[in-house]
Amino acid sequence: MSLVNRSQGEKLFDGINVAIILIFTCIILYPLLYVVLASFSNPAELYENPLLIWPRGFNVESYRLVFENPDIWTGFRNSILYTFVGTFTNILMTVLAAYPLSRRDFFGRGFFTFVFTFTMFFSGGLIPMYLVNQSIGIVGSMWALILPGAISVFNMIIMRTYFQTRIPRELEESAFMDGCNDIKLLMKVVLPLSAPIIAVMVLFYGVGHWNNYFDALIYLSDRNQFPLQLFLREILVKEEMENMLQSASDTGYADRMLAKEGLKYAVVVVSALPLLILYPLLSKFFEKGILVGSIKG
Amino acid sequence: MAKAKSQLDQQAILAQIEANRSGWKETKKRLKKSAGLYVILLLPIIYFGIWHYWPMYGVQIAFKDFLPGSGIWGSPWVGFEHFERFFNAYYFERLIRNTLAISAYGLIVGVPLPIILALMLNELRNKKLRNIVQTISYAPHFISVVVIVGMLLFFISPTSGVVNGVIEMWGGERIDFLADPNNFWHLFTWSGIWQSIGWSSLIYTAAMAGVPPEQYEAAYIDGAGKFRRIWHITLPGIRPTIVILAILAVGGIMSVGFEKVLLMQTGSNLETSEVISTYMYKSGILNAQYSFSAAVGLFNNIINFALLIVVNAIARKVGETSLW
Numbered sequence: 001m002s003l004v005n006r007s008q009g010e011k012l013f014d015g016i017n018v019a020i021i022l023i024f025t026c027i028i029l030y031p032l033l034y035v036v037l038a039s040f041s042n043p044a045e046l047y048e049n050p051l052l053i054w055p056r057g058f059n060v061e062s063y064r065l066v067f068e069n070p071d072i073w074t075g076f077r078n079s080i081l082y083t084f085v086g087t088f089t090n091i092l093m094t095v096l097a098a099y100p101l102s103r104r105d106f107f108g109r110g111f112f113t114f115v116f117t118f119t120m121f122f123s124g125g126l127i128p129m130y131l132v133n134q135s136i137g138i139v140g141s142m143w144a145l146i147l148p149g150a151i152s153v154f155n156m157i158i159m160r161t162y163f164q165t166r167i168p169r170e171l172e173e174s175a176f177m178d179g180c181n182d183i184k185l186l187m188k189v190v191l192p193l194s195a196p197i198i199a200v201m202v203l204f205y206g207v208g209h210w211n212n213y214f215d216a217l218i219y220l221s222d223r224n225q226f227p228l229q230l231f232l233r234e235i236l237v238k239e240e241m242e243n244m245l246q247s248a249s250d251t252g253y254a255d256r257m258l259a260k261e262g263l264k265y266a267v268v269v270v271s272a273l274p275l276l277i278l279y280p281l282l283s284k285f286f287e288k289g290i291l292v293g294s295i296k297g
Numbered sequence: 298m299a300k301a302k303s304q305l306d307q308q309a310i311l312a313q314i315e316a317n318r319s320g321w322k323e324t325k326k327r328l329k330k331s332a333g334l335y336v337i338l339l340l341p342i343i344y345f346g347i348w349h350y351w352p353m354y355g356v357q358i359a360f361k362d363f364l365p366g367s368g369i370w371g372s373p374w375v376g377f378e379h380f381e382r383f384f385n386a387y388y389f390e391r392l393i394r395n396t397l398a399i400s401a402y403g404l405i406v407g408v409p410l411p412i413i414l415a416l417m418l419n420e421l422r423n424k425k426l427r428n429i430v431q432t433i434s435y436a437p438h439f440i441s442v443v444v445i446v447g448m449l450l451f452f453i454s455p456t457s458g459v460v461n462g463v464i465e466m467w468g469g470e471r472i473d474f475l476a477d478p479n480n481f482w483h484l485f486t487w488s489g490i491w492q493s494i495g496w497s498s499l500i501y502t503a504a505m506a507g508v509p510p511e512q513y514e515a516a517y518i519d520g521a522g523k524f525r526r527i528w529h530i531t532l533p534g535i536r537p538t539i540v541i542l543a544i545l546a547v548g549g550i551m552s553v554g555f556e557k558v559l560l561m562q563t564g565s566n567l568e569t570s571e572v573i574s575t576y577m578y579k580s581g582i583l584n585a586q587y588s589f590s591a592a593v594g595l596f597n598n599i600i601n602f603a604l605l606i607v608v609n610a611i612a613r614k615v616g617e618t619s620l621w
Contacts, residue, residue, distance in 0.1 A: 013523050017420050024414070025430050028437065028495065031448055034459070038451070050462030097341035100334040107327040112338065116345055121548065122602050124352025125594030126574075127581045131358070131369065132351050148348045151341060182333030211441030214556045218582055229443045236447030237560050261457050268444050275439055 039265035043258040062262035075228030083209040090205040102163035144219035162197040359592035379592035415501035434495025446560040478569040508534035540618040548605030
């Protein structure tokens, strides 16, 4: 196409296209940027003039408040634990499910593929699931957040497709010739070749655990076990809703309110830190892995 | 004559038995060959049994009066009592209306917009700009619902939100956007679009990369303009992807992103924000009406499942693409 000169109309089209895309990028980016800028601003000045393109009255007071808050530390500790154990369980189980289903010579492949994928479209629902967890006795423990979602069928299909398309059949056959069994084959041949897809899965599952609040809301009641998202919910959503009902009367109250406002912005930034650190590491695997499985499903 | 016939019959039966036996032998042989794979699949089978099929078995409490002491099996049957109660409740219509409206709104805006974004990105000549925009566009996907709702409140809160700050700066009155039931569907849908548009467009961009470039060149030489190339080459090229995603979206129409709805609910916007799943959560988990909530949930799932089958059948009939 580059061989031919572009017509006037095409140039106009491209110009408008670029303009719209730049506006779109600003709409996506500004709210994110705003939170970061606001977290470094002085809450009182922020209240006076809320539009920001640079921190207003630069200070890190809000971050001090975040790190002094014991709930945040508890939340962080728990979320890290749940994310690690949960993601490990997810990866293990997803590999175990995806690998046999990827093998064309697996007797019963069609049956199990159906039995597993059917659960994507029909489930018992929230209450029967709750009762099952109750009878097993994991309600009130971290396992209630980890075991029920151990395999995402969607991710399992992506991984199966990866195994099918990216692991050379000849490699498996020659390993069999050398007397390798299925388990050894999976561990020694297939897994070492699957780093990109596993990295993507770590990202998907890990983010899922880090961001999950609803399971914890249902299954946990001890504050010491709460993940970060539940504390965030209290700070960002519940208090905000309650503030609406109160009226600011005394001056001390107004100051406290302002300090809390700053804390909200800072706490969002802090909660996103682990992902920000993890993201560049995983994103290079990202496109390679996800695009393999997603379309061929 | 009759004897011969019965003998023939006998022979046929014997042959059948023999065939069955060798069929079974064959099965056994193949099972044995797959034994190692079954060992690998053991944990997943247990997992799906406990956390997917046991709850499906437990869904029968929707037709029972669940007594914790008697368990799922021992509780007495009550037939469709819970369903009748739900259908006749004064809030039933409201729940259905809100659920369908929020989903339909999400579908109407949420299906085409990512496609449009992908098309626009695909037309960008500067590949570097395209990569940067794409990476930025899907960043919000990784933010938790709690933070998304928190951020929404940063902007629209009547006490501290930016929007209200600006309104006041210009001499206007502060508005409590979230408390007004008229706003809920818009706030919910558009904050969702903000979060998911980039991520959803990824899959289309990937599909577009698979369209052979020769087709574009040929069309260009034939004098087709940009819009005609998009219409006649790009869109047909990604049609299977569009159809599959649309089927899945319609199949989930009754399951609104209820974790977010729950966070955005306030006492004053319940009129438009209470959906089936939030109602089920409240009556089931908070008020411990297990059987009634299970009935509500089952109703929801059956409608979803039926919709999925219908839409899939239509897609299969009209086009060549379908889920199964």
